[in-house]
Amino acid sequence: MSTDTNQRLLDILKQNLAAAGTQPLYLCFSDVVMQAMKEGVLAEGDFLPSERQFTEELGISRITVRKALARLEEAGSIGRSRGYGTFVKKAGEPKLSYSLADVKGFSREVMLQGRKPDTLWISREKVPADALVASKLAITERTQVYRLKRIHYIDTRPMSVALSYVVMDAIADVQDIGVSLYDYFHRNNIELGALQSRVSAAMSDDELMQSLQLKTPMPVLIIRQTLFDGQNRPIEYSESFCRSDMYEFISED
Secondary structure, eight states, rough: OOOOHHHHHHHHHHHHTTTOTTTHHHHHHHHHHHHHHHHSSOOOEEEEHHHHHHHHHHTOOOHHHHHHHHHHHHHSSSSEETTTTTEOOOTTTTOOOEESOOOOOOOHHHTTTTEEEEEEEEEEEEEOOOOHHHHTTTTTTOEEEEEEEEEEEEETTEEEEEEEEGGGOOOOOGGGGOHHHHHHHHHHHHEEEEEEEEEEEEEHHHHHHHHHTTTSSSEEEEEEEEEETTTTTTEEEEEEEEEEEEEEOOOOO
16 A cells, blocks of 8 residues: 555544444444445555554554454455555455365366366476475486476466476376366376475565566465375475465365
């Protein structure tokens, strides 16, 4: 959020809170923020002022601010990321529920939820495995692997940037991979086994902002996964950079 937008929101809140009457302040606060989103005062990805700024500028208690923000978060209007702040989410767009324990793959998860997946391929190339990739795939360093980079879409909106490293014998023809790498494995009778996942978070850099069509920086979830085949051999190591406002991850089987 720019300084001008920040101040405009605070000015609108001051005016409305002063005229709140008997309405609880936290309800008035959250209603005003929701209206600012509808009117375009706040845009997707904008960061709200801090709790301290709200408290000092509006002359209200931190408890009131926290109750208002909790109501906005429960309504799906905002997201919060520790260390980065509170940001505006796109209204009315359901999150993708994605299992970290299952091996359906992105495209199948999307279709099972009644939505349309798509993939924009950025590169498909052979590269020598570095130390990290070699350790994840249980191969020697500098062994050739396929490096696959693509952008995943849902209903025409970019959701994540995925980078996969795949052992050579798991891919017969790299150009034959369509929307889904996992569907390619199934078509070529590669039995899929366990999936190991780790999740972390970071702020989007310029490259991610361009790929995901973000107007302003926002937190992204980084999903690092190792996929094993039916004989418990690692065949893919992947890193996916996902919009934090569009995903919810499930860890149970």
